[in-house]
Amino acid sequence: MFERSIYRIFDYCWHEPHQFELVNSLQGYCQFDYCLNWRKHWDTAKRPVPPGLQFVPHYEHGLYDFALFHIDQRICTDAQQLKIYTELNDHIDDIPKIVINHGSPVFPEAFEQHKIADFVRSITGGNTMVVNSYAAASGKEWGFGKPIIPGLDPADWYDHPKELRAFTAIPVEGLDAYYNRKCLKEAGELLFYHYGILLYAANYNAPSFNSFNDYRNYLGSSLIYIDTSTRTPMNTARTEAFLSGCCVVQVEGAHDLEKWAKDGENIILVPDDPPKISAVIAELLGNRYEEALQIGQNGKKMATELFNRERYRNDWLALFKNLKS
Numbered sequence: 001m002f003e004r005s006i007y008r009i010f011d012y013c014w015h016e017p018h019q020f021e022l023v024n025s026l027q028g029y030c031q032f033d034y035c036l037n038w039r040k041h042w043d044t045a046k047r048p049v050p051p052g053l054q055f056v057p058h059y060e061h062g063l064y065d066f067a068l069f070h071i072d073q074r075i076c077t078d079a080q081q082l083k084i085y086t087e088l089n090d091h092i093d094d095i096p097k098i099v100i101n102h103g104s105p106v107f108p109e110a111f112e113q114h115k116i117a118d119f120v121r122s123i124t125g126g127n128t129m130v131v132n133s134y135a136a137a138s139g140k141e142w143g144f145g146k147p148i149i150p151g152l153d154p155a156d157w158y159d160h161p162k163e164l165r166a167f168t169a170i171p172v173e174g175l176d177a178y179y180n181r182k183c184l185k186e187a188g189e190l191l192f193y194h195y196g197i198l199l200y201a202a203n204y205n206a207p208s209f210n211s212f213n214d215y216r217n218y219l220g221s222s223l224i225y226i227d228t229s230t231r232t233p234m235n236t237a238r239t240e241a242f243l244s245g246c247c248v249v250q251v252e253g254a255h256d257l258e259k260w261a262k263d264g265e266n267i268i269l270v271p272d273d274p275p276k277i278s279a280v281i282a283e284l285l286g287n288r289y290e291e292a293l294q295i296g297q298n299g300k301k302m303a304t305e306l307f308n309r310e311r312y313r314n315d316w317l318a319l320f321k322n323l324k325s
Contacts, residue, residue, distance in 0.1 A: 071101030132233035151312025158220030
């Protein structure tokens with residue numbers, strides 16, 4: 001579909017799971033140079049460094065076809081995030097610049113939604129902004145942006161025999177409203193107090209993941225993956241759970257569900273109600289075990305068809321071609 005002309009891309013470390021997929025999906029089409037910076041280095045415990053990715057000390061004019069920048073809603077208060085973006089944006093003036101916005105304008109702890117969206121629009125200016133869901137580009141969220149849904153390689157994910165375990169990779173702190181963390185916390189407490197079942201969370205009470213393999217093995221042997229967020233775009237962790245054969249339990253109203261989710265077939269949709277969420281998880285880990293296994297397999301098939309690396313690569317190459325024309 002696309003000629004194998006090699007684009008040279010300037011980027012920097014930000015979100016290893018997302019960038020691991022992006023670099024790998026464009027192998028043979030793009031050379032990625034990641035700028036070393038004082039804020040973040042590549043964490044190999046989260047993902048191995050993709051083949052061919054190289055690190056450079058600074059940007060050099062005349063070498064690159066595109067530059068990628070990374071932001072989310074915290075750029076309104078995160079001075080370091082804003083500094084990296086503005087300094088690079090001001091310095092790079094010879095190529096198209098693409099801003100990958102990993103979030104949505106939900107940060108009531110700091111600002112109202114419209115103020116966050118207006119600020120992001122003002123700093124992105126004439127740059128192309130990519131978002132990770134169709135809803136993120138809609139008037140409900142940013143009101144602008146080019147949706148490119150992340151895609152993964154199904155072969156990277158392990159679908160092991162499932163243990164009676166519920167797991168989430170939602171971060172344990174920060175952006176409480178964005179992740180609907182109050183609901184998650186209450187559902188976990190009720191699950192333990194009423195049913196004696198622990199909800200395991202990454203970087204909290206789940207085992208430490210010292211390598212990518214540790215994470216894949218644990219996720220791939222978990223029967224249930226729970227996501228209470230409704231305002232996050234198409235997050236990578238949930239797609240990883242689908243491809244690992246987990247039965248995904250998702251709070252209703254999340255981005256783009258109407259495009260692919262079939263309740264009771266490839267996902268379990270639950271109301272934003274901790275008692276009901278905890279009861280459903282307990283049932284799936286109990287007398288609905290076989291149903292959960294089947295839903296997990298259906299979800300895996302759906303994600304393999306829709307959220308794959310080939311489609312992801314083609315979406316990015318189409319954007320590059322359009323920006324070059």
